[in-house]
Every structure is written in structure tokens, then in C-alpha cells.
Amino acid sequence: MQPSILEKIKKVVGSKHYYDSPEDRISYSFDGTPMLQQLPEAVVFPQNNEQISELLHLANKEKFAIIPRGAGTGLSGGSIPVENSIVVVMTKWNKLLEIDSANLTALVEPGIVTGVLQKEVEKLGLFYPPDPGSMNVCTIGGNVAENAGGLRGLKYGVTKNYVLGVEMILPTGEFLKIGGKSVKDVAGYNLKDIVIGSEGTLGIFTKILLKLIPLPTKSKTITANFKKIIDSGKSVADIISSQITPSMVEFLDNTTMNCVEDYTKIGLDRNSEAMLLIEVDGRGSSVDEDAETIVSILKKNNAVQIRIAENAAEALLLKTARRSAFSALARRKPTTILEDATVPRSELPVMIEKVREAASNFNVAIGNFGHAGDGNLHPTCLTDERDSAEITRAHKAFAFIFNEAIKLGGTITGEHGTGLAKKDFLESAVGKEGIEFMKKIKMVVDPNNVLNPGKILTLAPRCEGALPVKREQIPDYNAHH
Amino acid sequence: MISPKDKAVLLKFLPNDDILTQCMHCGMCLATCPTYELTKLERSSPRGRIKLIKYVAEGKLELSNLFAEEMNFCLDCQACETACPAGVQYGKMVESARVVIEHSNVGSSKINKVIKKFLLNSVVAKHSRLKLLARFLYFYQNFGIRTIAIKLLSIFPFAKKMIEIESLTPKISKVFSSEGLKEITFPENPSKYKIAFSTGCIMDIAFAEINFDTVDVLQKNQCEIITPKNQVCCGSLHAHNGEIEKAKELAKKNLDIFSEFEYDFLISNSAGCGAFMKEYIHLFVDDPQYSEKARGFSIRVKDISEFLANIEPNKQMSPLEEKVTYHDACHLCHSQKVMEEPRKVLQQIPGLNFIPLEESTWCCGSAGIYNVTRHDDAEKILERKMKNLQETGADVVVTGNPGCIGQLKHGIEKYGLKMEVLHTISLVKKSMDRNI
Ligand SMILES: Cc1cc2nc3c(=O)[nH]c(=O)nc-3n(C[C@H](O)[C@H](O)[C@H](O)COP(=O)(O)OP(=O)(O)OC[C@H]3O[C@@H](n4cnc5c(N)ncnc54)[C@H](O)[C@@H]3O)c2cc1C
Ligand code: SF4
Ligand code: SF4
Numbered sequence: 001m002q003p004s005i006l007e008k009i010k011k012v013v014g015s016k017h018y019y020d021s022p023e024d025r026i027s028y029s030f031d032g033t034p035m036l037q038q039l040p041e042a043v044v045f046p047q048n049n050e051q052i053s054e055l056l057h058l059a060n061k062e063k064f065a066i067i068p069r070g071a072g073t074g075l076s077g078g079s080i081p082v083e084n085s086i087v088v089v090m091t092k093w094n095k096l097l098e099i100d101s102a103n104l105t106a107l108v109e110p111g112i113v114t115g116v117l118q119k120e121v122e123k124l125g126l127f128y129p130p131d132p133g134s135m136n137v138c139t140i141g142g143n144v145a146e147n148a149g150g151l152r153g154l155k156y157g158v159t160k161n162y163v164l165g166v167e168m169i170l171p172t173g174e175f176l177k178i179g180g181k182s183v184k185d186v187a188g189y190n191l192k193d194i195v196i197g198s199e200g201t202l203g204i205f206t207k208i209l210l211k212l213i214p215l216p217t218k219s220k221t222i223t224a225n226f227k228k229i230i231d232s233g234k235s236v237a238d239i240i241s242s243q244i245t246p247s248m249v250e251f252l253d254n255t256t257m258n259c260v261e262d263y264t265k266i267g268l269d270r271n272s273e274a275m276l277l278i279e280v281d282g283r284g285s286s287v288d289e290d291a292e293t294i295v296s297i298l299k300k301n302n303a304v305q306i307r308i309a310e311n312a313a314e315a316l317l318l319k320t321a322r323r324s325a326f327s328a329l330a331r332r333k334p335t336t337i338l339e340d341a342t343v344p345r346s347e348l349p350v351m352i353e354k355v356r357e358a359a360s361n362f363n364v365a366i367g368n369f370g371h372a373g374d375g376n377l378h379p380t381c382l383t384d385e386r387d388s389a390e391i392t393r394a395h396k397a398f399a400f401i402f403n404e405a406i407k408l409g410g411t412i413t414g415e416h417g418t419g420l421a422k423k424d425f426l427e428s429a430v431g432k433e434g435i436e437f438m439k440k441i442k443m444v445v446d447p448n449n450v451l452n453p454g455k456i457l458t459l460a461p462r463c464e465g466a467l468p469v470k471r472e473q474i475p476d477y478n479a480h481h
Numbered sequence: 482m483i484s485p486k487d488k489a490v491l492l493k494f495l496p497n498d499d500i501l502t503q504c505m506h507c508g509m510c511l512a513t514c515p516t517y518e519l520t521k522l523e524r525s526s527p528r529g530r531i532k533l534i535k536y537v538a539e540g541k542l543e544l545s546n547l548f549a550e551e552m553n554f555c556l557d558c559q560a561c562e563t564a565c566p567a568g569v570q571y572g573k574m575v576e577s578a579r580v581v582i583e584h585s586n587v588g589s590s591k592i593n594k595v596i597k598k599f600l601l602n603s604v605v606a607k608h609s610r611l612k613l614l615a616r617f618l619y620f621y622q623n624f625g626i627r628t629i630a631i632k633l634l635s636i637f638p639f640a641k642k643m644i645e646i647e648s649l650t651p652k653i654s655k656v657f658s659s660e661g662l663k664e665i666t667f668p669e670n671p672s673k674y675k676i677a678f679s680t681g682c683i684m685d686i687a688f689a690e691i692n693f694d695t696v697d698v699l700q701k702n703q704c705e706i707i708t709p710k711n712q713v714c715c716g717s718l719h720a721h722n723g724e725i726e727k728a729k730e731l732a733k734k735n736l737d738i739f740s741e742f743e744y745d746f747l748i749s750n751s752a753g754c755g756a757f758m759k760e761y762i763h764l765f766v767d768d769p770q771y772s773e774k775a776r777g778f779s780i781r782v783k784d785i786s787e788f789l790a791n792i793e794p795n796k797q798m799s800p801l802e803e804k805v806t807y808h809d810a811c812h813l814c815h816s817q818k819v820m821e822e823p824r825k826v827l828q829q830i831p832g833l834n835f836i837p838l839e840e841s842t843w844c845c846g847s848a849g850i851y852n853v854t855r856h857d858d859a860e861k862i863l864e865r866k867m868k869n870l871q872e873t874g875a876d877v878v879v880t881g882n883p884g885c886i887g888q889l890k891h892g893i894e895k896y897g898l899k900m901e902v903l904h905t906i907s908l909v910k911k912s913m914d915r916n917i
Contacts, residue, residue, distance in 0.1 A: 023547045024522070026536055027529035032507045045521075072523070073508040091521050113512070136512045263566045327507045330567035334502040386502070 001041040001084055005062045009042060009086060012054045017045040028087045031072040031079045032134075033421055034337050035385050040067065040081035045089050049175060049206055055088065056173040056204075059450040066451055068200040070111065070142030073134040075338060076419030078146065078199045082454050088204065090141050096120055097207070103181050104212045105164060110141025110205040117210075127215040129156035129247075132415070133323040141205045147197035149415035151319065154373035155247040155281075158415065160196045162211045168195065168203035171446035179209065194441065199417050200452040202445050219247070219281035220291040221315035224303035225272035229253060229356075232274035233349030235301040236372045239278070240345050242297060244290045249373030250277040250322050251352075255382075256369040259328040264321045269305055276303075276372065277322050279315070322369075326380065329367045333382040335391075336367075339398055340422075341405035342414030345375040354404040355379045362397040364390065376414035402428070418456045426456065492538060494580045494725075496573055501535040504528055504569045510561035515844050515862050516554050524551050527561035527571055534578050544581065549588030552578045554858065556851055557721050558844040559815035572816070576720060583723030597854070601719050602727050658685045658692035659710065666696055666706040673703035674792070677744040677781075679758065681751035682714045683883045691883070694910040695750050695785055701795045701913060707742050717757030717812075721849050732761050736774045747778065750785045750906055752882035753849060756816035758782045784813060786881060786905050790822035799915040800832030805908065806875035807835075808866070808889065809842045810882035823881055823905045830912045838878075839869045847888035863888060867896045877901045879908055 010018040020042040030037045041064070046052045059066050065085035072079050081087055093109035099121060100106070106121060106128065115136040118128050131150035132138055138148070144166065149158040165179025178191045195202050226232040236249055252260065252275045261268040268275065276298075280290040291308070298306055309315040330336045343351045352368065355377065359366040370377035379401055381394040402412050402425050412418075412425045427435055439457055442449075449459050495501075506528045511517055516525040523529035530551055536542035552575055559572050582588045583598075658680050676699055684692050699706050713735055716728030735758075739747065749755035762779035765771040805827065813819045820842075827833060846852055846862035866889070870878060878889060878900055889902045903911075 019522070021545075021547055022542055023524050023533055023545065023551065026542065027523035027526070027532055030506055030532070032505075034505065071508060071511065089521075115512075134507070134509065137508050260566075263568065324509070324566035327505065327509050327566035330503065330505040330507075334499070334505065336505055384502075386498075 001064055005058075005064065006042055008058055008062070009044065009055065012058065013044045013046050013051055017047060019043045028069070028072075028089070029081060031069075031074045031077065033075055033077040033080065033419070034335050035391075036077045036080050036420055038081045038083065040085050040087045042086045043089060044086060045092050049169060052088065052169045052204055052206065053173040053175065055086075056169060056171060056450065060172060060448045063448065064450070065453050066204075068141075068145070068204045068452060070139035070145070071113070071134075071137050073138045074142060074146060074419065075340075075416040076146075076199075076413070076421040078417055078419040078452070078455055079142075080420060090204070091139065093141075093206070094139075099124060099126070099212075100181070101126070104214075105181055106210045106212055108140055108208050108210065110144070110208055111139050114138055114140055114143055121212055122215055125215050126212040128162060128210060128212055130159045130162060133326060135323070140208055140210070144196055144205060144208055145198060145200050146415070146417040149371065149374070149376065151248040151250055151322065151371065152279075153371055153376075153415075154249055155245045156213075160193065163192060163196055163208065164211050165209035166192065166195060166205050167207040168205045170203050171448075171451035176203065181209065183211075197417065199419060199455050201442060201455055201457075202451070204451070216247075216281040217283045218287045219279055219315070220287055221309040221318055222276075222278045222280075222291060222294060222298075223305075223307045223309075223318060224276050224278070224298045225269045225305045226274045226276075226301075226303055227272055228302070229273040229352060230349055231301045231303065232276055232372075233352050235276060235298055235303065236348055237346055238297045238301065239294060240373065242293060244280070244293055246278050246290070246294065246373065247281045248277065248279045248319075248371070251275070251368075251370055251372035251377070252277070252322065252325060253352075253368040255332070255365070255367035256325050256329060256380075259331050259367065260321050260325055262331055263324055263328045264317070266317055266321055268321070272304065277318055279319075325369045326378065329380050329382055332365065332367070333384050335383045335385040336380050337383065337394055337398070338378050338380040338416075339401060340376070340378060340413040340416045341401055341410060342374065342376040343405050343408045343410030345373070347408040347410070348372060348375050348377075351375075351377060351405065351408060351410070355401060358397040358400045358404075361400070362393045364394050364397050366397065371414070374414065375410065399425075420455060423456065423458070488544070488585075491581050491584055492540075494577050495534060495538045496570070496577055498538070500570055500573065501531065501538060503567060504531045504565075505567055506532070507567070509566060510564040513560040513564040513843075515556060515558065515560070515846075515865075516858075519858070519861055525554055527565070527569075530555060530578075531569070531571065531574060534574050537578070537581070544585050544587045546587050548578075549582045552582055553588065553855065556811070556844050556846070556848040556862070558811040558848060560811065560842065560844065563815045563818075563842070576723070576725070579721070579723035580725050581723075597722065598724065601722060601724055653687055654689035656689060658689040659708075661689060661693060662696055662708045664708055664710055666700055666708070668700050668703050668705055670703050672705040674705070674746065675744045676704045676706045676788075677739055677742055677747045678706050678708045679712065679715065679747060679749045679751075679754060679782075680708060681749065681754045681883065684751050688883050688886065688904070691750060691904045691907055694904070694907045695748070698789070698906055698910050698913065699748065699785075701797070702789070702792065703795075707744060709738050709742065712738055715754040715757050717753045718849055720757060720760075728757075729764060732764060732775075733771060736761065736765075736771060736778055739778060740774055744781065746783045746788055747781045748783055748785050748788055750881070750904065752784065752810040752812035752817065753884065755782055755784045756812040759817060784817060784819050784822070784881065786813075786823035786826050787817075787819050789909070790825040794826075794829055795913070796829075798830055798909070798912040801830055801908070801912050801915070802832055802834065803876040804834045804836055804874065805877045805879055806838045806870070806873040807841060807905075808838060808845065808870075808878055808880040808885060810880055810885045811842075811844050811848070813881045814842050823879070826905060826909060827879065830909065836873045836875050838873055838875075840865070841869075843869075845885050845888045845892070847882075847884035849884060852884075852888055852891075859888070863892045863895075867892045867898070870900065871896070871898055875900060877903055877908065879903050879905050881905050 025039045069079035090111040093111035098107040132148045365382040412429045510527045716731035719728035761775040765775040845866045846859035852859035
């Protein structure tokens with residue numbers, strides 16, 4: 001980028017909020033996604049709406065790209081820079097602006113950390129349920145942009161179920177406010193649903209209005225181990241069809257369990273093939289009844305070692321252990337490529353088997369875990385980015401898994417978004433028409449393609465420039481595809 | 482500039498690519514990093530620093546002042562290691578990066594490096610000289626000279642910070658423990674454990690009474706205690722500050738000295754020293770002469786709280802009514818993973834009103850000599866600790882490291898709290914003494 005343009009950018013935010021040293025560019029060149037990386041030209045921390053708007057005006061005029069970024073825990077490359085771009089970091093916008101106990105809403109800035117918000121509302125007996133594994137680090141802005149899910153999705157839904165409104169700056173610099181405190185709202189198109197999950201391509205959020213619910217007063221956390229992996233899948237299907245809705249039903253296979261145990265040392269059974277972590281919550285005695293029903297379903301499906309957490313501290317320990325699963329898998333091999341295939345819940349046992357098949361067919365190590373109650377699995381390939389032959393096999397295994405998921409009526413990503421990492425598979429999930437519709441929206445909202453270009457979609461007229469490593473660049477990939 | 486050849490030699494100090502690649506940049510450590518919390522910049526975060534080190538190791542980033550700044554800004558508190566599910570060995574990386582910086586032309590000025598090196602290698606590493614300096618300090622602190630000096634200095638506005646840093650100098654003990662303790666102390670009851678005691682350099686000259694308390698409590702717990710007279714500094718300060726060769730030299734001396742005695746456990750009451758002595762085993766894995774010795778040594782090292790929590794303790798303790806809270810020293814909780822033991826030891830004191838401290842594992846800013854070398858940053862980190870401490874309403878805050886004791890005392894004075902700072906062992910001793 002020309003120095004004169006960088007000067008203009010610096011002028012907009014002020015030199016104290018502008019960074020372009022090699023050290024800063026390197027440390028903002030990646031997020032939580034494996035193997036994708038690109039240096040931005042600069043990193044800025046805007047101070048107010050006007051500055052964001054000015055930056056976008058400048059980007060349209062001087063033809064550079066803007067990459068919005070929260071905590072950078074994304075797993076599909078959403079906040080990774082592209083060629084000729086600057087990163088706009090929102091983490092300092094972290095205020096909790098208002099909790100309205102009469103309307104059960106919270107108004108927040110997008111950079112607030114999800115877990116911090118949860119702690120604050122829980123002090124008032126209120127509850128914000130979406131709890132991605134990364135909740136102690138990730139931001140609400142990033143959650144809304146990815147429509148993040150979490151462990152409690154089964155009963156409580158995902159981020160989009162809690163967004164009442166957003167304020168945002170559009171790619172062309174205008175300010176837009178969507179939604180409000182009314183629970184019902186059918187005025188015009190439902191714009192909210194288009195911007196939720198837009199992965200930073202349709203606007204930069206500056207405020208978010210969230211729905212809260214009363215905090216459940218009682219919960220029970222159960223773990224069960226299985227000698228045969230298939231029995232865990234059957235248990236999940238039986239629990240779902242028993243008309244109980246647990247708040248979470250999480251699945252861990254043997255590989256994942258062992259890595260988690262290496263990290264947490266909380267005494268998970270290293271020898272069984274699979275484990276379920278189940279939680280039921282609510283108010284009053286129905287919680288105990290549900291727990292009993294679940295235990296009997298587990299027993300019927302040959303569960304061994306059924307354990308009910310004695311107290312809240314023990315339950316938290318178990319859930320925290322589960323949340324560390326993805327990162328803990330990196331203990332085996334340095335590169336963990338995690339996928340996000342999701343199938344209708346009744347197909348879960350089949351999908352679990354298909355993942356095992358992929359691992360053996362393509363000779364790669366795969367640890368499998370996920371939000372079993374939602375049919376959302378995270379088969380994670382344990383590999384080493386320095387071993388290109390193995391990386392190729394890993395990609396083949398994933399292509400196989402995606403195809404199987406789609407055949408079972410599922411989708412390629414349940415919660416991590418498309419970003420750069422899953423772009424190639426988007427068409428198989430949403431169809432040609434789906435992609436065309438999305439492109440049309442993007443082209444109208446962002447005619448110069450300045451905001452997070454190259455994510456989700458590949459667009460004309462302005463091409464994105466060189467993107468961080470594409471799958472096609474990986475040797476042998478095309479041959480298979 | 483350093484020559485390419487020198488640079489290549491220097492970069493060999495960095496960990497190999499397998500260790501550097503272990504970080505999968507998931508960011509799960511960000512929320513626990515005090516320096517990232519302060520700046521909100523990725524370069525001050527664990528994964529940011531790791532990436533920078535990797536770039537330097539691969540020759541893709543020049544050694545720069547900013548790189549040095551970030552490596553030195555890090556507290557080396559290792560909270561990120563506790564938080565990292567992937568088992569990334571962050572401490573190893575940053576300490577080796579500091580070796581590279583200390584031997585290169587980036588970072589603090591040459592003269593600063595020379596002074597630091599002199600202090601570490603020629604004063605701290607030579608206990609007789611450290612004691613001599615401490616004697617002067619004692620004289621300075623106790624015969625009115627300090628009061629006059631501070632009064633004189635405070636005329637000058639520029640000296641404000643100097644005075645504040647000066648106030649961090651620990652109060653020198655009248656009798657050093659290395660002089661007050663016998664080489665062998667016999668237990669009151671029949672001997673059950675043979676203990677070797679590491680006095681630590683700072684503990685010895687500035688917190689001698691904690692060492693006396695330690696030996697006293699051990700003595701009442703059926704221990705025969707050997708305190709080798711000629712033991713030297715454990716080397717941890719050197720290792721954390723880029724002087725790894727000196728650290729090894731000191732470690733070898735200690736290995737030789739302690740190997741002359743027979744003992745079941747080697748007890749330390751300084752978290753930093755204990756952590757580093759447990760590391761000797763890794764420090765010398767490839768050293769044919771010392772690997773066996775180091776293994777025998779490191780596996781016996783126990784923090785005093787670890788030891789007491791795992792024996793049947795002397796129950797001759799009387800109730801203490803104080804409200805007590807506990808601050809986890811980084812080198813105890815993050816480096817040694819000792820968290821439950823000190824709490825268990827405290828719970829053994831009858832009647833104790835224990836109040837948990839929010840964010841008890843968050844660094845207090847002491848971090849070895851960080852509160853002197855990076856005073857302003859340390860003060861910002863201290864602020865958060867003080868806020869949490871104030872909220873407990875405790876009368877006593879207990880911790881297990883001399884650096885933390887000094888820093889907490891400084892903070893309590895600065896923020897005008899009414900709170901006593903004690904080492905875990907001193908509270909135990911207090912309860913035992915009341916029994917008499
Ligand atoms: C260990 C681990 C566990 C995880 N577990 C889960 C899980 O259980 N469920 C789940 O859904 N995800 C999970 N994730 C993925 C990730 O945490 C989520 O996608 C999260 O929502 C990202 O938030 P972030 O603040 O880190 O955003 P970033 O990664 O910084 O950004 C994500 C996207 O949001 C955009 N964005 C960020 N802020 C704004 C803003 N203010 N305005 C507009 N766009 C913005 C960015 O451009 C980018 O496209 C996990 C990640 C990790 C590392
Ligand atoms: S150090 Fe560990 S927790 Fe932090 S980013 Fe790296 S792998 Fe994740
Ligand atoms: S050692 Fe402490 S200060 Fe340094 S990166 Fe880790 S958490 Fe941050």
C-alpha cells in the first residue's frame with residue numbers, strides 16, 4: 001500500500017491507535033484457523049462510529065480492504081487479512097452499556113467478551129445462554145458475525161436466537177440501526193437475519209442488543225462412558241426422542257478424551273471408546289426426574305461409569321474440560337484441522353461411523369467430538385503442517401466427510417462459518433442459486449468489495465487479490481477434486 | 482549490527498521448530514495474560530509473542546527493539562502455560578528469546594545490560610558479596626541515613642520514581658538465616674524425615690525470619706534439617722533474565738554441594754527457587770556428568786507447603802481468629818502447579834476464617850526483578866491485585882514467595898490497606914507458638 005494512503009488511515013484514527021510495525025503486522029496475520037496467514041498493511045483500533053465510517057469511505061476511495069476483527073478465535077479464517085488490507089480491531093469496544101431487567105435485554109459494545117457478559121448478567125439472576133468453547137476469550141461481535149453456537153445450543157439455541165438488534169456501519173460508510181427492544185417485529189425484510197452470520201462482510205457492528213432469559217436455578221451434570229462408540233450415538237438418539245431437552249449433550253471420542261485428560265487430569269476413563277457429557281437444567285423437581293430418565297436411557301445403551309457431578313464446582317470442571325477439547329488435541333500433533341459437519345440428529349450414529357471410515361481410508365489421525373445433541377460434530381484431523389503429504393490426505397478425508405454429511409441431509413458448517421476455510425464447499429451445501437443470491441446481496445451492499453473481501457464468496461468485479469493459501473495450492477488437491 | 486555469523490550462533494539458543502509449532506494460535510490463553518489485558522495488543526499476548534519468536538527463529542523477522550521490548554514486557558508468570566490446553570511450553574520460548582536479546586545489540590542500552598549482568602553475575606551469584614551489600618543496606622536502612630537520603634531526594638521532582646523503586650528494596654534482616662541456622666538441626670521428637678533446606682538468597686538476607694520459621698515448624702514435625710552452609714543462589718533470576726550459562730554454573734555448584742548429604746526431601750520456601758530447582762532435571766538432560774545428579778536432586782525438591790500437606794502434621798496448634806486470604810505466587814501455581822497444598826495447610830490451622838481471593842492466580846507484578854526493571858508496568862499490574870485484595874476484607878494475606886511478599890507489602894502501603902502479609906509457614910508457626 002502506498003505510504004500516503006497509510007498516512008491518511010493513521011490520520012483518521014490518530015497515531016496512538018495505529019500500528020504498522022512488522023511485529024504488529026505479524027501478530028495480526030492469523031486467527032484460530034490452521035495454516036492460513038497473511039500480513040495486513042496496518043492494524044487500527046478505531047475510537048468511534050465516525051472513525052469507522054471514515055475508514056470505510058477511504059477504503060472505497062483508495063481501494064484497499066478492511067478486515068473487522070474481534071478476539072481472533074475464529075476457525076474459518078474470518079479475521080485473517082487479505083492482500084492490501086488493514087485490520088480493524090474491535091476488542092477495546094468492550095463496555096456493557098445497559099441491562100434492562102424490565103425488558104430482559106442487554107445492550108453491549110461488540111468487543112465485550114462473551115464470558116464476561118455472562119458473569120455480569122448472572123449476578124442479576126439473568127442468563128445469556130450461547131457458550132462457545134472459546135467463551136472466555138471471544139467477543140459478542142465475533143459471535144454475532146459467525147452466528148456462534150455452543151454447548152447449550154441444544155436447548156437454548158444459538159447466537160441468532162438472542163440478537164434483538166444491531167447498530168452497524170455499512171461497507172459504504174453509512175450508519176444503520178436494525179431491530180429494537182420489541183420482542184415482535186415484522187416491519188419490512190428481516191435484515192437482522194441477513195447480518196447475523198455475515199462474517200464481517202456486510203458491516204461492522206458497533207452496538208448489539210441482546211435478549212436475556214431468567215437464569216435456571218437448578219442443574220444436573222452427568223457423564224457416561226461407553227465401551228462401544230456406537231452405543232453413545234444410540235444414547236443421544238434415544239434421549240432426543242424421549243422428549244427431554246437437556247441443555248447439553250456433548251460427545252468425546254477416545255482420542256479426544258485422552259488429550260483432555262492429559263491437560264486437565266480430572267480422571268476421565270482413558271480406555272472407553274466414547275464419552276457423553278449431559279446437562280439438564282430448569283427450575284424445581286423436573287430436573288431430577290429428567291436426570292433419572294437419562295440415566296436409565298444410558299444404562300439401557302450399555303453405558304459404563306455413569307457419574308453425576310456432586311456440586312457446581314465439579315460440574316464446571318467437567319464443562320471446562322470439554323471446552324478445552326479442540327486445543328487439547330494439539331498435544332498429539334501441532335496442526336489440528338477442525339471441521340464442523342452437521343447432520344440431522346437421527347443420523348448421528350451413522351456420521352460417527354463415517355468419520356472413523358475417513359480416518360482409516362485416508363490414513364490420518366482424527367479426534368472426534370462435538371455438540372452431539374445438535375448433530376454438530378467436530379472431527380479434528382491431527383496432523384503437521386510441515387508434512388504436505390499428510391495434509392493432502394487430511395483434506396481428502398474432509399472432502400469425504402463433507403460429502404457424507406450432505407448425503408445424510410446435513411451441512412458443511414454448523415457454527416464456525418464459511419470464511420476462507422470452507423469456501424470451496426459452499427456450493428455443495430447451498431447450491432448455485434444460493435451462492436448467486438448471496439453474491440447479489442454482497443455486491444449491492446458493498447459495490448467496491450472493500451469489507452472482508454474473499455470471505456464466504458469469490459466476487460467480481462473487484463477481485464480479492466492474493467488470498468492466504470488456498471486449498472488448490474496444496475499439491476494433489478486438484479487431482480482428487 | 483551483529484554479523485550474520487554471530488546471529489546464526491545466537492539463534493541456536495531458540496527452541497527447535499517442533500516446540501515453536503506446538504502453539505496452534507487458538508487464543509485460549511489470551512484472557513489469562515496480564516500484559517495482553519493491559520495493552521490489548523496481540524504482540525503482548527502469549528500467541529503473539531510465540532509467533533514473533535518463530536519468525537525470528539526462521540529469519541523472517543529481524544531482532545528489533547520492539548521485539549526485545551515485548552519479550553521483556555512479559556512477566557514470565559506462565560499463566561498462559563496453565564491456560565494452554567495444547568501444552569505449549571511458553572516459558573522455555575521466552576526465556577531463550579531473552580538469552581538472544583541479552584547477547585545482541587537490541588533491547589536496553591549496553592550500559593544497562595552491563596549493570597544488570599554485573600548485579601546478577603557478580604553480586605547475586607556470589608552470596609558473600611550479596612551479604613556484604615545487604616550489610617550496607619541494613620546500616621543505611623536502620624541508622625537514619627535512609628530517612629535523610631529520601632528527604633534530600635524528594636526535593637527533586639525527577640526523583641519521585643527513584644524513591645518509589647527504592648521503597649521496594651526489602652528490609653534487610655538483622656541476622657541472616659545462613660548465619661543464624663545451624664548446619665544440622667535436630668527434631669524435637671524422634672526423627673522421621675531427613676530434610677535438606679534451601680535458604681534462597683533473598684529469603685536469607687531480607688526475610689530471615691521466614692527461614693527461621695520454616696526450620697522451626699519442620700523441627701516440630703519430626704524433621705532433621707540439614708542447611709548446607711556453602712549453598713549458592715539457585716540461578717533462577719539468571720535464567721529468567723537471559724543469563725542461562727551463569728544459571729547452569731550455579732546449578733552445578735548446588736548439585737555438587739547437596740550431593741554430599743543424604744536427604745529425603747529438599748525443601749524450599751521461595752516459589753521461584755523451588756520452581757527452578759525442579760527444572761535442573763531438564764536443564765541437564767544431555768549432560769553426561771550431571772544428568773543423574775540433577776535427577777536425584779530435582780525429584781526431591783518440594784515446596785514447604787507441598788511437604789506439610791502430605792505428612793501427618795503436628796496438631797499442636799491453637800486457633801487463630803484472623804480473616805485470612807491466599808495469593809498464589811506464579812512460580813508456585815503456574816510453574817509448580819502447587820495450588821491445593823498451601824490451602825490445605827492453612828485449613829489445618831484451627832478456627833481460621835479463610836476468604837478466597839478473586840483472581841488469586843493473577844500475577845502481582847513482582848515477577849522476579851520485574852518490579853525494579855519495569856517499575857511502571859508492575860505498578861499497573863499491582864493495581865488489579867490490590868482491588869481484589871481489598872474486596873476480601875481480610876486481615877492477613879498469605880503467599881509463598883519472597884518477591885510477592887515484598888510487592889504486596891509495597892501495594893498495601895501504597896493503597897493504604899490494613900493488611901498483614903505473611904508467608905504460609907509463618908502463619909503456621911504463629912498458630913504453633915500460641916500453643917505454648
Ligand atoms: C478453542 C475454540 C473453541 C471454539 N468453540 C466454538 C463453539 O463451541 N461454537 C462456535 O460457534 N464457535 C467456536 N469457536 C470459534 C470462534 O470462537 C467463534 O467463531 C467466535 O464467534 C469468534 O469470535 P471472535 O471475537 O474471536 O471473532 P474473530 O475471530 O475475530 O472474527 C470472526 C468473524 O467476525 C467478524 N467480526 C468480528 N467482530 C466484528 C464486528 N464488530 N463487526 C462485524 N464483524 C465482526 C470478523 O471479520 C470475522 O469474520 C471456537 C474457537 C476456538 C479457538
Ligand atoms: S499458547 Fe496454547 S492457548 Fe495460547 S494460542 Fe497457543 S495453543 Fe492456544
Ligand atoms: S508469561 Fe504471563 S505475561 Fe508472559 S505471555 Fe504468559 S501470561 Fe502473558
